[in-house]
Amino acid sequence: xxxxxxxxxxxxxxxxxxxxxxxxxxxxxxxxxxxxxxxxxxxxxxxxxxxxxxxxxxxxxxxxxxxxxxxxxxxxxxxxxxxxxxxxxxxxxxxxxxxxxxxxxxxxxxxxxxxxxxxxxxxxxxxxxxxxxxxxxxxxxxxxxxxxxxxxxxxxxxxxxxxxxxxxxxxxxxxxxxxxxxxxxxxxxxxxxxxxxxxxxxxxxxxxxxxxxxxxxxxxxxxxxxxxxxxxxxxxxxxxxxxxxxxxxxxxxxxxxxxxxxxxxxxxxxxxxxxxxxxxxxxxxxxxxxxxxxxxxxxxxxxxxxxxxxxxxxxxxxxxxxxxxxxxxxxxxxxxxxxxxxxxxxxxxxxx
Amino acid sequence: xxxxxxxxxxxxxxxxxxxxxxxxxxxxxxxxxxxxxxxxxxxxxxxxxxxxxxxxxxxxxxxxxxxxxxxxxxxxxxxxxxxxxxxxxxxxxxxxxxxxxxxxxxxxxxxxxxxxxxxxxxxxxxxxxxxxxxxxxxxxxxxxxxxxxxxxxxxxxxxxxxxxxxxxxxxxxxxxxxxxxxxxxxxxxxxxxxxxxxxxxxxxxxxxxxxxxxxxxxxxxxxxxxxxxxxxxxxxxxxxxxxxxxxxxxxxxxxxxxxxxxxxxxxxxxxxxxxxxxxxxx
Numbered sequence: 351x352x353x354x355x356x357x358x359x360x361x362x363x364x365x366x367x368x369x370x371x372x373x374x375x376x377x378x379x380x381x382x383x384x385x386x387x388x389x390x391x392x393x394x395x396x397x398x399x400x401x402x403x404x405x406x407x408x409x410x411x412x413x414x415x416x417x418x419x420x421x422x423x424x425x426x427x428x429x430x431x432x433x434x435x436x437x438x439x440x441x442x443x444x445x446x447x448x449x450x451x452x453x454x455x456x457x458x459x460x461x462x463x464x465x466x467x468x469x470x471x472x473x474x475x476x477x478x479x480x481x482x483x484x485x486x487x488x489x490x491x492x493x494x495x496x497x498x499x500x501x502x503x504x505x506x507x508x509x510x511x512x513x514x515x516x517x518x519x520x521x522x523x524x525x526x527x528x529x530x531x532x533x534x535x536x537x538x539x540x541x542x543x544x545x546x547x548x549x550x551x552x553x554x555x556x557x558x559x560x561x562x563x564x565x566x567x568x569x570x571x572x573x574x575x576x577x578x579x580x581x582x583x584x585x586x587x588x589x590x591x592x593x594x595x596x597x598x599x600x601x602x603x604x605x606x607x608x609x610x611x612x613x614x615x616x617x618x619x620x621x622x623x624x625x626x627x628x629x630x631x632x633x634x635x636x637x638x639x640x641x642x643x644x645x646x647x648x649x650x651x652x653x654x655x656x657x658x659x660x661x662x663x664x665x666x667x668x669x670x671x672x673x674x675x676x677x678x679x680x681x682x683x684x685x686x687x688x689x690x691x692x693x694x695x696x697x698x699x700x701x702x
Numbered sequence: 703x704x705x706x707x708x709x710x711x712x713x714x715x716x717x718x719x720x721x722x723x724x725x726x727x728x729x730x731x732x733x734x735x736x737x738x739x740x741x742x743x744x745x746x747x748x749x750x751x752x753x754x755x756x757x758x759x760x761x762x763x764x765x766x767x768x769x770x771x772x773x774x775x776x777x778x779x780x781x782x783x784x785x786x787x788x789x790x791x792x793x794x795x796x797x798x799x800x801x802x803x804x805x806x807x808x809x810x811x812x813x814x815x816x817x818x819x820x821x822x823x824x825x826x827x828x829x830x831x832x833x834x835x836x837x838x839x840x841x842x843x844x845x846x847x848x849x850x851x852x853x854x855x856x857x858x859x860x861x862x863x864x865x866x867x868x869x870x871x872x873x874x875x876x877x878x879x880x881x882x883x884x885x886x887x888x889x890x891x892x893x894x895x896x897x898x899x900x901x902x903x904x905x906x907x908x909x910x911x912x913x914x915x916x917x918x919x920x921x922x923x924x925x926x927x928x929x930x931x932x933x934x935x936x937x938x939x940x941x942x943x944x945x946x947x948x949x950x951x952x953x954x955x956x957x958x959x960x961x962x963x964x965x966x967x968x969x970x971x972x973x974x975x976x977x978x979x980x981x982x983x984x
Contacts, residue, residue, distance in 0.1 A: 396888075396892050397891075397892075398888050398891075398892070421891070422888070422891040422892045423891045423892070423893075423894050423895055423896055423897075424894075425892070427892050428892070428893075429888075429889055429892045431885065431889075433885070435883065435885050435886050435889045437886065437890070437904055437907075437908075438908070439907040439908060448890070448893055448895070448903070449893035449894055452890075452893050452894040452895040452896070452899055453894040496893070500893060500894055
């Protein structure tokens with residue numbers, strides 16, 4: 351393990367108790383809502399926040415534990431934040447050369463390295479510009495070059511794309527993805543954008559209230575969320591329940607019929623919003639799972655409509671994704687009474 | 703309105719008489735209420751300056767400025783204030799930096815103590831300096847043992863000026879350093895910069911405008927210093943008699959020399975502040 355960390359730290363009112371482990375070349379994404387402790391954990395890895403307990407070890411060297419604290423300047427880290435935080439009085443090239451210079455490289459060597467880093471990110475022609483003369487996307491690339499120019503063992507990215515406008519974001523994301531592929535060290539990226547996590551990361555860690563609620567490979571997490579926040583991020587309906595036999599799980603919606611499952615006992619039930627059909631009256635079809643529901647809200651997302659419903663007797667939230675045509679023919683609006691149907695074959699049940 | 707529904711009353715236009723009519727004199731009166739005191743305030747500052755210009759015998763000016771009393775005083779003021787500013791920069795900058803990064807109660811108290819010379823009557827400062835560095839003083843008695851005597855020397859002039867002007871410098875520089883985004887300094891640290899390098903290569907360039915205006919304030923305060931200097935350093939021509947002291951002495955014997963010297967001080971002050979304003983203080 352090139353990164354082996356268990357961060358127990360606090361800042362302001364936020365505490366964090368988060369374990370992070372990764373191998374060389376691996377990209378770890380930490381996701382969670384605001385105030386979940388993501389940035390505190392990242393700053394603890396960088397040494398900007400002291401650990402209350404736990405440890406940070408990189409390549410077997412202890413950077414921090416309850417008693418020791420290696421200064422940030424003595425750790426092989428590179429950091430990139432949402433705001434580029436470039437030194438405003440230095441040119442792009444001098445910004446990138448600042449790290450190597452600080453670590454003892456000679457001026458010519460540092461500047462040659464800076465030019466290589468800038469060229470690798472496609473902005474070699476901007477080397478002489480001051481940060482004020484750069485666009486947001488260009489400045490963020492310079493900041494990435496600056497973070498990489500010290501050959502960090504640990505690259506820490508704190509919401510690296512969140513401050514960019516939507517038109518620039520894909521370009522910087524592509525540049526970042528390309529650069530991370532060649533990066534030999536470990537990368538930890540903190541984000542609340544699932545797209546960043548799914549496109550850049552090898553391993554996802556979901557954090558809520560300062561603790562890890564789920565972690566795993568992206569494909570596994572997307573298929574089998576085990577936490578309401580995770581389900582929300584990956585866009586699935588998720589319910590906790592109990593599997594009493596091989597064909598149904600008892601959930602707050604009532605018994606949910608599945609196409610068949612092996613396990614018994616505590617269970618998760620997940621289905622996609624696109625698997626949810628809406629009917630004006632109780633359907634007399636082969637659909638096994640039907641519940642009465644009341645529409646809470648309707649909004650258009652791209653070409654389809656996202657309908658939030660309160661279903662069954664417990665007013666359990668269900669999200670349906672239907673066509674604009676369905677919205678029109680069913681005259682869906684706040685307070686509409688409809689029936690919700692989900693085929694048994696669309697339901698995914700797995701043990702919790 | 704009843705007139706609108708009954709249809710028999712006077713035309714609705716008549717209603718406008720009921721509305722408050724803006725009387726033409728009221729805004730003018732209230733503007734006068736602001737302009738008159740403001741103009742008076744300007745006059746209180748500008749009239750004395752005009753008086754100085756009007757009272758100058760311009761033809762005599764070059765001769766007056768080369769007067770054997772005037773030249774050494776101007777020279778002493780120039781040298782001591784520059785030394786004072788250098789001391790402020792060398793010692794005050796690290797102090798401002800440490801204060802800007804500290805949040806504890808200790809820092810709050812230290813800041814309060816450093817502000818005392820700003821509000822203290824300069825003569826009292828002079829007495830305090832005398833009791834500290836004087837022959838029997840807190841530090842002076844020790845210095846005396848080594849044969850070092852500070853009061854009534856040019857060193858005392860500088861000490862008095864530093865005492866009154868250092869707080870101006872430190873408070874201005876600290877304010878500028880506090881204005882720097884903490885995260886930029888954090889990034890510099892993660893890039894491997896030692897605390898000294900963070901200060902020299904990042905914080906100082908970013909705080910340069912504030913440091914420059916702090917130095918200008920400190921210099922102006924040192925140039926004008928009178929009370930602490932005359933109490934602690936005395937008034938020996940050519941040795942501790944700075945330009946303000948020379949003005950005071952000359953005014954009693956040779957008013958035109960005092961005027962010439964005052965004009966010189968005014969010119970130098972305005973020039974320096976003007977240059978700083980154009981370069982750093984927008």
